[in-house]
Amino acid sequence: MTHPSHEAAVEVITAALDRGDLVTVAGLCTVDYSGRASSTLGPGERHVMLKPDGTAMVHTVEGRQPVNWQPPGCEHEVDLADGRLRIVSTRSTPEERLVVEFERLLQASAFGLADEEDLSLSGTHEDLKDRVLEDPGRIEPGFTPLATERETPAGAVDVYGEDADGRTVVLELKRSRAGPDGVGQLERYVDALRRDLHADAEVRGVLVAPSATDRARRLLAERGLEFVSLAPDTDDDA
Structure with a gap:
């Protein structure tokens, strides 16, 4: 979906997470992390990816590394906070919490991907x-x-x-x-x-x-x- 409402995005993402789909969301958002340390990103347009294995990644328009991320095994939840989409990724051991709150949505998508092949390296x-x-x-x-x-x-x-x-x-x-x-x-x-x-x-x-x-x-x-x-x-x- 492009430029979805916050309510529609919550509905689509919740259903996708229940199915075990890969979810991507882009838009103007803030990012807060707490756990072994703490960090805050003010408003900016970013891309968020939620993987079925519990991985969460937040990318900006620059670089190949995410600016914030959570490893496999985390729990993803979505809801509305003051009428806006909020994504929360939580890890229990150690305790870590990544919160992304969207002010404006540009895109929300879900994909039921299948990939059973292992990476084959050559030139080693x-x-x-x-x-x-x-x-x-x-x-x-x-x-x-x-x-x-x-x-x-x-x-x-x-x-x-x-x-x-x-x-x-x-x-x-x-x-x-x-x-x-x-x-x-x-x-x-x-x-x-x-x-x-x-x-x-x-x-x-x-x-x-x-x-x-x-x-x-x-x-x-x-x-x-x-x-x-x-x-x-x-x-x-x-």
Whole structure:
């Protein structure tokens, strides 16, 4: 509904909450929170969302984060206060209360949404590791992974293996553009393994990422480390 009366909005929102719908309301309102702290927002045009799981969020026209919110598990109630729509979201443990009072309504809507799918992430650190393990030749011909998350005095190495000549190879994986921090991390692993292995062991360090900054590439060259360009996704295989 656009520009609904306060009475009509209360009726629609009450029925929607009883059905377990998602509710959105926009309009000129004040917001008061009390609980672990307290806060007050004076009159302003804002968007309020009430979710079936008890979540409540108040958004302004700027930014992606709500200015006030209540977590899942809260109870939502609506009524008329001095003839105006009032939304109250209450949490019992710890005790918290969010009160939104509307002076003017721009919109009130309810949606019976169904969403049973879980979020599927791609382009992650694990995706990049899987690409290396599925086809070690993406690093170089003859590379053989021997372990993942191998512990060293400097921390766990992403991928530990050997090259075609039997030399130890340490891979530090970055899912996005690598910078100087990644070079420093790789160098610490290489130094730790050189101390940990037998004295004449040769250890190569390879930074694996879609790209690297100019400074990172200079540091790699200065410290005798290497770089392989590889992205977590499979677009470059097409």
